[in-house]
Amino acid sequence: FPSHDRMRAFYRGFGLLLCFRRLRYRFIFKQWLPVMDNRIPVTLLTGFLGSGKTTLLNKLLNHQGMKDTAVVINELGSTGLDHILSKHLERTVESQHIADNTVLLESGCLCCTLTNEMADTLRDLFFKRALGAIPEFKRLVIETTGLADPGPIMGSLLNEPVIGSTYRLDAVVVTVDSIYGAEQITQHLEAKKQVAVADVLLITKTDLATPAQIGALQNTLSELNAGANQYLIEHGNINPVDIIGIGYRDWE
Numbered sequence: 050f051p052s053h054d055r056m057r058a059f060y061r062g063f064g065l066l067l068c069f070r071r072l073r074y075r076f077i078f079k080q081w082l083p084v085m086d087n088r089i090p091v092t093l094l095t096g097f098l099g100s101g102k103t104t105l106l107n108k109l110l111n112h113q114g115m116k117d118t119a120v121v122i123n124e125l126g127s128t129g130l131d132h133i134l135s136k137h138l139e140r141t142v143e144s145q146h147i148a149d150n151t152v153l154l155e156s157g158c159l160c161c162t163l164t165n166e167m168a169d170t171l172r173d174l175f176f177k178r179a180l181g182a183i184p185e186f187k188r189l190v191i192e193t194t195g196l197a198d199p200g201p202i203m204g205s206l207l208n209e210p211v212i213g214s215t216y217r218l219d220a221v222v223v224t225v226d227s228i229y230g231a232e233q234i235t236q237h238l239e240a241k242k243q244v245a246v247a248d249v250l251l252i253t254k255t256d257l258a259t260p261a262q263i264g265a266l267q268n269t270l271s272e273l274n275a276g277a278n279q280y281l282i283e284h285g286n287i288n289p290v291d292i293i294g295i296g297y298r299d300w301e
Contacts (some may be wrong), residue, residue: 096224
């Protein structure tokens, strides 16, 4: 029989081998995790009142690059779905599983309004998708109100078990008015919070601002959130690939 020391050396070596294999498999799993993640990517679109968010959304809804994308409109007052879709509605998706607030646009984008809690709306959309009652959208965009704190919505996506198993937060996109943005950030905590959590900052209405105003705003935004990408846009024009499905938060 092997000596006690030899047996101990054998078990020690065997244990190290198992540990090495475990670390190796964990590394491989992490490398492949983004490919294996089949959850629906969510882009959170927000921005302070008057920052051009609705103009941006109008352009996005008509863009062919938005095909297979669902958009949840979460706007207060009368400037909701009817206002946005009044000229662009192709047909209502008619099914016993579809609510009156869900429409399909000519661009192939599915659009609905928030009529309940955000978590309930997201579950409802997923179940309709699974049942084949609505087109099988591949991406989701959530628009918030101008005064919304994006934190609770992000919390629902990251911490709510059922939602987290179905959707993943892809990026937070924030519109900022090139003329009044700096003042809004100084005077309103909501505007500052929106900028602080952004992955992408869209500086809007740049055709109306001076280079000095734009430069000063960019410096302010960089001080609050140096890691966010900044884009200068006019009239809400931007390619959806720059802000949707960009994978900024794949590891959260």
